[in-house]
Amino acid sequence: MERLTDQPSKADRLAVAVRDAIRSGDLTPDRLYSAQELGEMFGVSRTPVREALLKLANAGLVRIERNRGARVLHSTEADITEVFTLRLLLEPAATGRAAVDPDFPIGELRAALERMSAHEDDPDAFFRADCDFHDVILRAGGNGRLAEIVLSLRDAITVQGRRSMPGVRGAAQIVAEHRAVADALASGDRERASAAMREHLLSTADVLVGDPAAWRREWERWG
Numbered sequence: 001m002e003r004l005t006d007q008p009s010k011a012d013r014l015a016v017a018v019r020d021a022i023r024s025g026d027l028t029p030d031r032l033y034s035a036q037e038l039g040e041m042f043g044v045s046r047t048p049v050r051e052a053l054l055k056l057a058n059a060g061l062v063r064i065e066r067n068r069g070a071r072v073l074h075s076t077e078a079d080i081t082e083v084f085t086l087r088l089l090l091e092p093a094a095t096g097r098a099a100v101d102p103d104f105p106i107g108e109l110r111a112a113l114e115r116m117s118a119h120e121d122d123p124d125a126f127f128r129a130d131c132d133f134h135d136v137i138l139r140a141g142g143n144g145r146l147a148e149i150v151l152s153l154r155d156a157i158t159v160q161g162r163r164s165m166p167g168v169r170g171a172a173q174i175v176a177e178h179r180a181v182a183d184a185l186a187s188g189d190r191e192r193a194s195a196a197m198r199e200h201l202l203s204t205a206d207v208l209v210g211d212p213a214a215w216r217r218e219w220e221r222w223g
Contacts, residue, residue: 011051034069060156075157084205096194098140109136120171
């Protein structure tokens with residue numbers, strides 16, 4: 001019987017590398033990339049490229065076009081609204097639960113926050129630290145599946161999401177919002193922690209949606 005391994009495959013590693021290239025803007029939305037072109041970019045054969053593209057297509061980052069390659073998708077206004085509606089339904093509740101978890105790793109969260117603060121002039125490093133911050137909260141209490149769901153939601157609008165990074169929205173504002181979440185979690189106040197995360201997500205959505213006032217009114221009806 002074949003032995004299983006927890007080590008990521010070449011296709012898994014390539015999927016992460018391609019996703020990071022999409023996030024950084026090195027791969028352009030709406031452009032078609034062939035398997036050969038991507039293989040040359042990343043120094044691999046076409047087989048792992050095809051496997052990686054299937055993973056990214058399932059995540060909604062690319063669309064595979066038969067015998068042509070894959071096109072990096074550009075999120076629509078509806079995509080952004082849908083993603084933030086789902087995140088607002090999931091993350092504030094998870095943050096509230098984390099606030100009353102006696103084993104919550106607040107030190108790990110603070111470390112991610114300090115990395116954000118240290119990389120205010122480096123959008124790529126800032127974005128990674130931001131993802132780490134949310135991941136710590138979402139994985140609290142063994143919620144690995146929830147963390148993967150939210151990661152896939154973030155990936156679905158990853159290019160647009162970078163518009164809320166430093167230089168567009170303001171690093172100080174973003175760090176302050178995350179610090180408010182961290183302080184609320186440290187206090188053990190469930191309602192305060194949930195509210196801080198909700199306000200952070202609404203502020204992020206304000207940058208990305210076309211009509212922030214209309215978006216907030218719509219969310220108030222949902223929430």
